[in-house]
Amino acid sequence: CPVRLEVFRCINSTNLALRERTQEEEGLVLAAMEQTNGLGRLGRSFMSPANTGIYFSILLKPQIANQEVTLLTTIAAVAVCEAIEKYTDKKPQIKWVNDIFIDSHKVCGILTQAAFQMENLDPEYVIVGIGINLYMPTEGFGKELENIAGSVLQEQSGDIKNKILAETLNRYFYYYKNFAKKEFIAEYKKRSLVLGKGIRVVTKDGERKATALDIDDICHLLVEYEDGTRENLSTGEISIRLQ
Ligand code: BTN
Structure with a gap:
């Protein structure tokens, strides 16, 4: 264009x-x-x-x-x-x-x-x-x-x-x-600042420690929490802090 x-x-x-x-x-x-x-x-x-x-x-x-x-x-x-x-x-x-x-x-x-x-x-x-x-x-x-x-x-x-x-x-x-x-x-x-690092996932319900594992083709962030569960985060109201 x-x-x-x-x-x-x-x-x-x-x-x-x-x-x-x-x-x-x-x-x-x-x-x-x-x-x-x-x-x-x-x-x-x-x-x-x-x-x-x-x-x-x-x-x-x-x-x-x-x-x-x-x-x-x-x-x-x-x-x-x-x-x-x-x-x-x-x-x-x-x-x-x-x-x-x-x-x-x-x-x-x-x-x-x-x-x-x-x-x-x-x-x-x-x-x-x-x-x-x-x-x-x-x-x-x-x-x-x-x-x-x-x-x-x-x-x-x-x-x-x-x-x-x-x-x-x-x-x-x-x-x-x-x-x-x-x-x-x-x-x-x-150029990701978070991949492979310890992060805190902050939502309106509080924050949880996690590791940032991967970013997929629609830019969702795969994280693993301390208890071993995983989640694929899309954006919205979630924010990430470096630990
Ligand atoms: C953010 O970090 O919260 C996003 C900031 C975006 C700022 C840019 S400056 C040009 C454009 N015009 C605006 O009023 N905002 C965006």
């Missing part, structure tokens, strides 16, 4: 702006240098100050099964890692499901929003929103986030924002075009 990129200096949220334009053809990308109302997962907000990151959203109209829609987020995680690897010496890793970490700090978040028509039909549209913290914000991330959030680079060193954005889109649309091959799954697993 033809990719069309529009870049804004400042916008409320690229996901919200794209939602107003879902009648357009897939491949539309809205990017911003700053967001005043950046949206995060689970109703949280995503800090998006100027001179810090690159925030963008991709409009897709895929012909895939509903349960495969999460893979459009998987592709984003892999594409961002590959772009960072190409232009920096950093080794980003993916914390299931979609957070990208460098040196124990989250440097990228992804928010995918889909409108489903009816079960067994393709989604009407999907918006994949990606926020990458390239540099530290001048004011810092604030008390609440300072131990969690980080940036790809410690200080500004030439502007690689455009390169990272362009390469992420290149890689994204490569994997999207070749979706059926599912090449991105192996790339995702290679």
Whole structure:
């Protein structure tokens, strides 16, 4: 599909702006240098100050099964890692499901929003929103986030924002075009921060210690609990903490 990129200096949220334009053809990308109302997962907000990151959203109209829609987020995680690897010496890793970490700090978040028509039909549209913290914000991330959030680079060193954005889109649309091959799954697993490790599985009922064993073709995480029972986790309200 033809990719069309529009870049804004400042916008409320690229996901919200794209939602107003879902009648357009897939491949539309809205990017911003700053967001005043950046949206995060689970109703949280995503800090998006100027001179810090690159925030963008991709409009897709895929012909895939509903349960495969999460893979459009998987592709984003892999594409961002590959772009960072190409232009920096950093080794980003993916914390299931979609957070990208460098040196124990989250440097990228992804928010995918889909409108489903009816079960067994393709989604009407999907918006994949990606926020990458390239540099530290001048004011810092604030008390609440300072131990969690980080940036790809410690200080500004030439502007690689455009390169990272362009390469992420290149890689994204490569994997999207070749979706059926599912090449991105192996790339995702290679960069997994959790596979083979002890984790804590957190749900609304509490948390349990487990080992992350595998990730399957629809990005479900197979875990084994301490009592030997196994479970295949899909995303939703589950979160994972490293032990
Ligand atoms: C998360 O980690 O909770 C997901 C954060 C997603 C942030 C990106 S920035 C571009 C796009 N527009 C938004 O309002 N949110 C996403």
